Amino acid sequence: MERRDILRASGRAAAGTLLLAQPAQADPGKKPKDEVRAVATVAELLAYGAAKLADGTLTQVAGYRSPGDGGGMLARWDANSTAPANGGTVLGAAGKGRWLQIHDGCLDFRKFGIFDAKTPADAALDAMVNDPSVTRIEAHTDLNFTKRHTFSRSGLVLDFGGHLMTTDGIEKAGADDPFAAVLLFRGKVTETKVTHKLTQVMPDLSDVFEVGDSGRFKVGQWWAAEVDQGAGRWEKELQKLVEVTQIVSPTQIRVNYKNGWELKAGRSVTWTLVDPVARVHVRNLRFRGVVPGDQYTGSHPLAYEYAVHCDVESIHAEGAFWPVIMRRWATHFRTDRCTLKNPASVTWGGAGYLTQQIYCLYGHVADCHVSNSRHLNDFTASAYCYVENCHGDGDDQGPFVTHGQYEHDLTYTGNSGLMTFANSGAAWGSAAKRITVRKHVCSWFVARVKITDLTLEDVQVIGKPSLNGSGMIWVNADGVQMRGCSASHTLIVSQQSKLSGRPNLIEGCAFTLPAKSEIVQAGVTSPVHISRSVLNGLDGNTFNGAQTVFTHVVFNAAQNAAPLTLAGSATLTGCTLNGLGLRAAGKADQRLRLDGGTDISGEGAGALLSRAEPAGLVSWELYGMRSRTTGAHVLLEAGRNRYTATGSQFSGGKLTIKQFELVQHTGNVEEAVTRELPPDGPKVLTSGNLVI
Incomplete structure (x- = not known):
């Protein structure tokens, strides 16, 4: 032949x-x-x-x-x-x-005599991954691994063909080690370090970094950049794996990242040269962990550290202990079509996640799902990442979270499941910035700490009996903007930071509120604007912020409701209050203005407009509003009051003003109203009205 x-x-x-x-x-x-x-x-x-x-x-x-x-x-x-x-x-x-x-660079486990999960596949895996001529590894059968493997090579695809990976008899992991995965791909961290103290402020969104001597850097190198510690134990505004893209000057470099937080002069940034793992992709894997498992005996399939351009697709896990896909110091990656159900633990810190990203950049998580897990997606000190079409059921532990270690510029679209941001505590900073959530459905949404410039669009929070306190939206009044949102039980606006320059705006929303709940907390010093929204079930609720502006808001009271209490200044323009009165209760001076056709009706708690025990001066300004009641329109029997009503209409009931510093009641229409007003004098004018 x-x-x-x-x-x-x-x-x-x-x-x-x-x-x-x-x-x-x-x-x-x-x-x-x-x-x-x-x-x-x-x-x-x-x-x-x-x-x-x-x-x-x-x-x-x-x-x-x-x-x-x-x-x-x-x-x-x-x-x-x-x-x-x-x-x-x-x-x-x-x-x-x-x-x-x-071979042509593509190998599979059968060529090592591995045809099922009865024979451990660890030695075959090591041989293939550690062979630089192998660029693709395939599995055509189920596999069992008894070792935890660490690799540092690049340019590799592992396609498990939809077969099952098990870890029966796997060696024990170390204490508290979420990187003790079956597969850990870790870049090489060199001994080369550069530490420089900033001589001037580095502003938000700057990609030019002061490094002292830029001659120690080269375009194309990857460095782990880390600022010195803040007040908390792990509090650092900058921790990212970045690439040098330009030598700008003898003392400055440009990197592929716009810094998300201002760094003051005097802060030190340490740069560590890294040879990252690159282009290592894992696909089409079913994984079954050790159940019951703990931090030593539990298992999970995959981890990356100091990695770039490493994607994961179609990993479907059950019974995993640590996050199914664990990433730290990773930049440019995708996690697509992955799932987790019934992990080994949802109470041990860090366990029971589908994916966690620590110090990560430019990630995209899409089309993922979890059942009865702790978190679907956790961002810690990460930025410029996108999560879309991901869903969690059995979600009481919270599928979508950020840690609060200065995350920024994160976007969520079209997801479902409980969501909390930056709630892990002051040791990490409790801070995040510029997070956007669109078309989200959940039972609980909380972003109560130092969340700056939060944007919510079409977020629907619907409570459920199995989760106490569900049906709640809780946000920080630091540039928060909510449009088209709703909550079936609670709205809370608090304030723990004041960095934003944009207004706090709630627009086109609907909320049902529990009786006597505080809606805007006393610590809110920035104005809160509520526009074209509906507040239902009101009964003795309070707005204790310094200033609240209501525009075309509908207030619907519960039956026999106590009045809505305002401890700060408020303006109501074109609003409708059904069966609800307003009571001023500020300790300091406050200004209450009703104008633009505001319509207030009902009995309230004996009066539609009244005040609590004497404290500061209350300025009542009624311009072009309408009041209808069989009780009292205005009841001012205590404290210091400056009352002005012009161009307004009063039907039925009575007007009672006994304690005042100034009364101007003129140009109004009174229909079947009983007056208990002081006689005209130097500080009183009550003539010029149309009395019917």
């Missing part, structure tokens, strides 16, 4: 259509090493007498254990090799001479 005919026949044998069980006859005119032999199994290959083989002899193996079992290969005899045999790419025994598997 011609050599090309032999190779063609050998290829068909590997495909299972033609098997050469006997060695081919050598052409007398060719040297032995030019012959291509053919054998049925690896055992037959190893049975050749080494003394009879010429260096470079090629042999086609039809199968690993039997012809056509998928473990076939083309092998070359290297007479001088002493490489350690690994059962796949290197075959042989003691002494010189090895069979070396010839």
